[in-house]
Structure formats: C-alpha cells, structure tokens
Amino acid sequence: MKQGHALFVTGTDTGVGKTMITGCLTALLASCDYNAVPYKPVQSGGIRMGDTLVAEDVAFYQSIHPLPYGQDELCTYCMEPAVSPHLAAQQTGVFIDPECIVRQLQVLRKNHDFVVVEGAGGLAVPLYESEQGIYMTDDLITRLNLPILLVTHPGLGTINHTVLTAKYAQARGIPILGFIVNHMPQQPNSMERDNVRMISKLTGLPMLGSFPQVTDTVPEVLSLQLDELRKQINLELLLERLKQIETGLL
Numbered sequence: 206m207k208q209g210h211a212l213f214v215t216g217t218d219t220g221v222g223k224t225m226i227t228g229c230l231t232a233l234l235a236s237c238d239y240n241a242v243p244y245k246p247v248q249s250g251g252i253r254m255g256d257t258l259v260a261e262d263v264a265f266y267q268s269i270h271p272l273p274y275g276q277d278e279l280c281t282y283c284m285e286p287a288v289s290p291h292l293a294a295q296q297t298g299v300f301i302d303p304e305c306i307v308r309q310l311q312v313l314r315k316n317h318d319f320v321v322v323e324g325a326g327g328l329a330v331p332l333y334e335s336e337q338g339i340y341m342t343d344d345l346i347t348r349l350n351l352p353i354l355l356v357t358h359p360g361l362g363t364i365n366h367t368v369l370t371a372k373y374a375q376a377r378g379i380p381i382l383g384f385i386v387n388h389m390p391q392q393p394n395s396m397e398r399d400n401v402r403m404i405s406k407l408t409g410l411p412m413l414g415s416f417p418q419v420t421d422t423v424p425e426v427l428s429l430q431l432d433e434l435r436k437q438i439n440l441e442l443l444l445e446r447l448k449q450i451e452t453g454l455l
C-alpha cells in the first residue's frame with residue numbers, strides 16, 4: 206500500500222506560527238511537485254458560523270493552497286470552546302478517539318505524497334482525560350509514529366521554551382527533524398541571532414529555516430511571496446532527515 210511521507214508540526218506554544226508554517230510548507234512542497242496536504246486532527250476554538258463550526262487553521266490552509274477537500278477530511282475533531290482540547294472535548298461531550306485520527310491519516314497518506322500534520326498547542330497538551338489517565342499530544346504523535354518539526358521564535362524566552370520542548374520529545378523517544386524559526390526580523394539583533402545559535406548548540410538540532418516576520422498575513426499576499434519564502438526554508442535538508450528517520454538511519 207502506498208504511504209506518503211508525513212510529519213507532525215509542533216511548537217513551543219500556541220500562537221507561535223504552526224498554522225503559518227503548515228500552510229506555507231504544504232504550498233512549498235506542492236511547488237516542488239509533491240502532492241501535499243495538511244491535516245489538523247484536533248482543533249479547539251472553532252468559529253461558529255450558523256450551523257457550522259469552522260476550523261480556522263483549515264480555512265487558512267485552504268486559502269493559501271487549493272485543496273480537494275472540505276473541512277471534515279482535514280480536521281477530525283473541531284470543537285468550539287477556545288480552551289485545551291481535553292476541556293473543549295469534555296465541555297462539548299466529544300470523545301476524541303485516536304484511532305479515528307490514525308485512520309484518517311492513513312487515508313490521506315494513501316492518496317498523497319506528503320501529509321503535514323498540525324498539532325494543537327505544544328507537545329504537553331492533553332487531548333482527553335479518562336479513567337485510564339490523560340492522553341497527551343505526545344501520545345498521539347507516538348501512536349502516529351511521526352517525527353516532529355519544531356516551530357519556534359527568536360525572541361526573549363525562546364531558548365528555554367525550545368530546549369524544554371526538544372528535551373520532552375527526546376525523553377519520549379520522538380524523533381525531531383529540526384526547528385524552524387518563525388517571526389524572524391529582516392535584520393535580527395544580537396540577542397535574536399544568539400538565541401538561534403544557542404538553540405542549535407543546546408539541542409544539537411539543525412535549523413531547517415527561518416520564516417520572516419511578514420507585514421501582511423492575508424493568504425493571497427502570502428501566496429505571492431512563496432518564491433521568496435522558499436529560499437528561507439531548507440527543504441532539501443528537511444527531506445533528507447525525514448527519509449533518514451523513516452529508514453531508521455537517524
């Protein structure tokens with residue numbers, strides 16, 4: 206059975222730019238002839254529009270790159286409360302079944318060369334609570350057997366957040382492709398440059414790209430900048446490391 210590549214985009218925190226990177230990475234892969242698709246298994250903070258609940262992240266993916274799907278195929282659980290998924294699920298009576306996510310990812314991998322999966326928040330985010338315990342985002346990543354791509358920022362506090370996230374993943378045996386620094390200013394100051402250097406040194410991970418702080422995040426404007434953005438992301442290294450992890454070499 207055909208199985209496309211897949212990776213899991215996580216970040217140091219919510220709001221760091223996972224959706225931005227997931228959407229743009231999908232579009233960049235597509236421009237390199239990969240039949241790529243994004244996937245958001247769990248979204249809280251869905252936006253109510255009449256009878257429907259819109260998963261904002263999926264709406265962003267769809268507007269930056271045309272996708273042959275509606276929201277349901279690209280987001281398995283969309284919940285309205287803008288709180289941690291475990292609480293949103295509890296408040297709305299949703300049962301998050303990781304096996305549904307496993308199956309949907311399989312379907313997407315069967316039909317695409319590449320699936321870019323976006324997590325909700327960071328790694329230590331609870332997805333549901335039951336009598337058996339608390340099922341965490343890192344449990345889902347382990348179940349899906351995916352390596353992570355870590356999105357971070359260059360500002361104050363990033364060394365601590367990024368190193369902790371990398372160590373948490375490593376402690377759980379989750380392979381890390383590398384990190385992408387989002388919100389990178391045109392001319393980073395000495396602290397921002399040193400933060401990135403320190404993250405590389407302390408984690409031993411490669412920086413797979415920096416993503417500029419953009420003034421206009423409207424998808425139509427971003428689409429026009431993809432050629433420029435392409436130069437900032439080291440897709441070759443990302444793909445090389447992904448293949449090494451998939452074949453057990455890394």
Ligand SMILES: Nc1ncnc2c1ncn2[C@@H]1O[C@H](COP(=O)(O)OP(=O)(O)O)[C@@H](O)[C@H]1O
Nearest residue numbers: 219220221222223224225388416417418419422
């Ligand atoms: N590089 C960037 N430049 C400017 N704004 C950005 C950039 N990356 C993300 N944003 C904005 O920051 C907010 C959070 O980004 P998002 O990708 O949704 O984060 P996450 O998915 O990690 O929660 C959004 O409003 C998005 O448009």
Ligand SMILES: [Mg+2]
Nearest residue numbers: 223224262323
């Ligand atoms: Mg997001």
